[in-house]
Each structure stands twice: as C-alpha cells, then as structure tokens.
Amino acid sequence: MGKRRLFAGLVSIGSLIGLVGLSSVPAVAAELPWDRLSGPTGVETSIAVANHAYSGDWPVVYVASNKNPVDALPAATIGDGPVVLTDGNTLNLGGKKPGKVVLLGGTGAVAQGIEGQAKALVGDGNVQRLAGADRNATAAAIAEQWVKVNGNPKVVYVTKNAGAGSPDAVVASVLRDGPILTFTSDASAAALKDVIAKLNPGQVIALGVTHITAIGGTGVLPDSNVKAAAGEAAG
Structure with missing residues (x-):
C-alpha cells in the first residue's frame, strides 16, 4: 500500500507540473535591436x-x-x-x-x-x-516655398520662435498639411495676417488657408497673438 500511495503521489505531482508548472513560466523576449x-x-x-x-x-x-x-x-x-x-x-x-x-x-x-x-x-x-530680414520673414519665405511644392495649405501653424528657437516648432516639423509661421513679438504676430493672405492671394478662404492652429499654450502663444494673426484670414 505504501508503494501504491507513493506512486500515486508522484503521478499527481508530475501531472501538476505538466499542467501548471511549465506553462506558467513566461517567455523571455529577446533584446530588441537598437541603433543611434x-x-x-x-x-x-x-x-x-x-x-x-x-x-x-x-x-x-x-x-x-x-x-x-x-x-x-x-x-x-x-x-x-x-x-x-x-x-x-x-x-x-x-x-x-x-x-x-x-x-x-x-x-x-x-x-x-x-x-x-x-x-x-x-x-x-x-x-x-x-x-528675409529676420527669422519671421525667413519663415514666411519658407512658407511660400511650401505652397510651391505642396499647393495651397489647408492649415497654417503659428508659433513663437524667439531666442534659440521654438521647441513647439521642433515637434510640429513632422506635420505635412501646412507651413509653420513664426513671430517674436506682438507686432510680428499682428503682421502674420498679411503673410497668410499672401499664401493664397485673390482666392476665397475655402480654397486656400482655412484654419490656423496655434502650437503651444497661452503662456507661449497668447490668444491675442493668434487672433491678431488670424484677423485677415477669416475676413
């Protein structure tokens, strides 16, 4: 009887290992390839x-x-x-x-x-x-080149680009549906309305610039600057 109980115990342990012991060990993924x-x-x-x-x-x-x-x-x-x-x-x-x-x-x-x-x-x-005369005028010249390559944009992205540059413009540079226009002061923000109008002169807004997207929060890009830039685009 002792041998039979021992054999039954071994069978039970073996069955348990077969059911849960091996299958519960997670697979270890190989190291992902990487580059720089x-x-x-x-x-x-x-x-x-x-x-x-x-x-x-x-x-x-x-x-x-x-x-x-x-x-x-x-x-x-x-x-x-x-x-x-x-x-x-x-x-x-x-x-x-x-x-x-x-x-x-x-x-x-x-x-x-x-x-x-x-x-x-x-x-x-x-x-x-x-x-151009400054970085904002150069951005405007680049926007005109954007139009030559891609046609009239549906969206114009506006951001502040002072000092060493705009981190918001860096991440936005992957966008492909419109150019980025920049400003460094309230006066240059207000001047953007004329730049936007030049991107599609003499045509209705629906066929050209239909939307302006501000990049960055109000601490970087106040609503007043966006409204100034958008002034003529919506008229």
Missing part, C-alpha cells in the same frame, strides 16, 4: 537623420545654420527633401549630391562661402536661398 542616429556635432547628426529619412537620392536638400537652427524648423514641413545643418565653413552633405540646394536664412546664418560650395557642387541654377 548621431554624430560628433549637430552637422553629422543631421546628416544621419537625413539619410535615415531619405535613404535614396535627395532631389533637394535644405541647409540651415547649426549655430542657431531656427530656420530649419519651418523648412522641415515642406517634405520634399531633408534638412541638413552647416557649421558655416563647410557644406557637408555626407557625400550626397542632391538635385538642388536650398539655403535657409541670409548670409549671417548660412555664409556666402557655403553658397559658393553649393554652386560648385550642383550648379548655379540649382542653388536657391530662402531668406
């Missing part, structure tokens, strides 16, 4: 990101200053080519030869020497500069 898009400076990091986003040929590349890349923010929304930064001395495109080079900002942002290097690389007729 980076370089020793912002220039090389921008090239790594550009190659990740545009692995083939670059039909166009937008070049902005690495020292204060405020002009790079609105240009990223155009969507027909990557944005690469320059140190102001060398046009470093990581060995790529794009079809066209578009410089962002005046010569104080992207030096004349960079423009000369770009022309030597792709030809004079394939180099363009989008610039």
